[in-house]
Amino acid sequence: MKLVQQLMRRRLIVVTGKGGVGKTTLTAALGRILSALGRKTLLLEIDPRESLHQLFGTEPSGGAIVKITPKLGLQNLQPRAVVEGLVREKVPIPPIANRIINSPVFRQSVDGAPGLKEMAVLGYALRTVLGEYRHSADVVILDAPATGHGASMLAAPLDLAEAVSGGQLGEMSRQLADFIANPHECAVMLATLAEEMPVQETIELIALLRKRLGRPPEAVLVNGLYPPFPGKSPSRRAAEPPSLSLWRDRRAVNERELARLAEAWTGTLAELPLLPLTRGPDLLDRMVATMEAELP
Numbered sequence: 001m002k003l004v005q006q007l008m009r010r011r012l013i014v015v016t017g018k019g020g021v022g023k024t025t026l027t028a029a030l031g032r033i034l035s036a037l038g039r040k041t042l043l044l045e046i047d048p049r050e051s052l053h054q055l056f057g058t059e060p061s062g063g064a065i066v067k068i069t070p071k072l073g074l075q076n077l078q079p080r081a082v083v084e085g086l087v088r089e090k091v092p093i094p095p096i097a098n099r100i101i102n103s104p105v106f107r108q109s110v111d112g113a114p115g116l117k118e119m120a121v122l123g124y125a126l127r128t129v130l131g132e133y134r135h136s137a138d139v140v141i142l143d144a145p146a147t148g149h150g151a152s153m154l155a156a157p158l159d160l161a162e163a164v165s166g167g168q169l170g171e172m173s174r175q176l177a178d179f180i181a182n183p184h185e186c187a188v189m190l191a192t193l194a195e196e197m198p199v200q201e202t203i204e205l206i207a208l209l210r211k212r213l214g215r216p217p218e219a220v221l222v223n224g225l226y227p228p229f230p231g232k233s234p235s236r237r238a239a240e241p242p243s244l245s246l247w248r249d250r251r252a253v254n255e256r257e258l259a260r261l262a263e264a265w266t267g268t269l270a271e272l273p274l275l276p277l278t279r280g281p282d283l284l285d286r287m288v289a290t291m292e293a294e295l296p
């Protein structure tokens with residue numbers, strides 16, 4: 001598991017990809033694997049519809065850190081709450097901090113300022129691994145928003161650093177941008193299915209990471225692959241049961257899309273099968289065992 005050895009040295013692992021491809025499941029499985037090897041790991045979920053906790057069978061986080069094992073925790077993080085926390089830190093007089101936070105101007109600028117919420121989340125992750133918070137961790141695995149937003153999240157610090165030079169915000173943006181662009185500190189894991197749209201988005205995201213951040217992803221994880229179809233005949237036979245036709249067709253798409261991906265990406269790639277259990281701790285157990293066997 002060379003990939004796992006590499007991930008053991010990273011301090012931030014960002015898992016991104018199109019919605020529904022398995023980001024949350026893969027985040028949870030990576031968390032189990034790295035924490036079992038001794039890395040103190042915090043899983044950060046941004047999606048307000050919490051689902052990470054379901055894989056561990058714990059209560060939802062509601063913003064708090066939920067301990068799963070001594071080495072593994074999860075937290076659902078709402079960007080607005082992080083920005084508010086920063087205000088409270090800078091303005092230690094609660095009534096004044098509250099006035100600022102509840103003012104319409106503040107609310108509008110948090111929602112409207114491009115990249116501010118993304119910066120807040122990444123900043124929270126960075127301060128967690130740098131030990132500036134009480135709840136420090138060796139590594140944060142970020143279950144990032146779906147591709148488009150994931151990409152703008154990764155580029156946000158750089159965009160801001162270029163727009164605002166100097167000052168506290170400019171400095172913080174520069175520090176974050178450097179951290180994300182540094183492949184020794186931060187890993188970007190692109191999750192995808194071997195289907196046309198997710199593969200297209202993955203190819204575009206690889207190009208964007210290279211062009212904008214000057215770095216490739218650490219690996220592409222191709223999830224939910226149908227098993228090879230037994231027998232040779234690639235075309236449908238008359239009177240074949242629909243389930244077999246589906247299997248044959250999906251697998252043909254998988255193979256075509258894997259080939260297309262291979263033309264754009266020659267780096268680390270893992271192929272993960274479609275598992276028979278569709279949710280919860282059982283699925284997570286199976287995914288952990290599968291990744292332990294399949295990761296390159």
Ligand SMILES: Nc1ncnc2c1ncn2[C@@H]1O[C@H](COP(=O)(O)OP(=O)(O)O)[C@@H](O)[C@H]1O
Nearest residue numbers: 019020021022023024025224273274275278279
């Ligand atoms: N390899 C797999 N085999 C079977 N089901 C999977 C697999 N990976 C994910 N799932 C299921 O697919 C759905 C989407 O996965 P999820 O991790 O929530 O994706 P995302 O976070 O990208 O939206 C979930 O119901 C999950 O349990």
Ligand SMILES: [Mg+2]
Nearest residue numbers: 023024047051
């Ligand atoms: Mg998810």
